[in-house]
Amino acid sequence: MSFSEDQTVAQLGALAQATRLAVFKTLIREGSKGMAAGLIASTLSVAPNTLSSHLSVLQRSGLVRAERQGRSVIYSVDMDAVSGLIDTLVHDCCAGHPEACAVIDRSAGAVAVGSDSAA
């Protein structure tokens, strides 16, 4: 269920750019309903062709899906992939040092570390 190191790097890289992170956040907000490429472009004031290349990076990383719908292409976040990425990060952080995760438990608030099903 976990990701290869290469894929993790690709997914982190996909989010490690201001425009793409903004796209990601926008898509997350839209949920499973997704959003058309053109609407994302106008919402974020990004040129359609520039956005297209960013969307392709996000899609290639697996964090985002695309589905043609008439003239539009609807993009949406693959929540399983996102949770997998977060899972990988959290798992790496706890590697060999479960007590290190206490920090995450405490300061994050929204994240609680429990069983180790992620191994």
Added chain:
Amino acid sequence: MSFSEDQTVAQLGALAQATRLAVFKTLIREGSKGMAAGLIASTLSVAPNTLSSHLSVLQRSGLVRAERQGRSVIYSVDMDAVSGLIDTLVHDCCAGHPEACAVIDRSAGAVAVGSDSAA
């Protein structure tokens, strides 16, 4: 307590490179005791000067700290920064759609989403 978007991008970018992700994992495993730059270099078979530039990226992002100890420079992970990054990611994922986080809760195993103190 949260990070600016720029800092989030910088931190994701710091991890979005194979060598740096390997350094990060190695340092996580060493915990608060940290590890000398040279030892990291030989452990990962990376040239000292190349590693130095990667360490500087990690340090500039805030994910990693450096402390001079005699001739060596000991690097260690700032767990607060790591938990902050994970917190930010999780928070973004839940933005406006708390039910989306159910996926994280289910598939991640090690991550459970509870109260929304991250807002």
Added chain:
DNA sequence: TCGATATTTCAACGATTATCGAATAATTGT
């Protein structure tokens, strides 16, 4: 089929990145 809409692809460019060899600091022991 034609024109309009929506998106992607292509070629080119400047900017950034990862790596290397060599030179430069900083620290320690003699």
Added chain:
DNA sequence: ACAATTATTCGATAATCGTTGAAATATCGA
């Protein structure tokens, strides 16, 4: 002061990245 150890900085180079304008593709409606 000198040599040895540890790490960083400096140029240079090849590769990758983000953006742009123009052209191409796909879909729909008249």
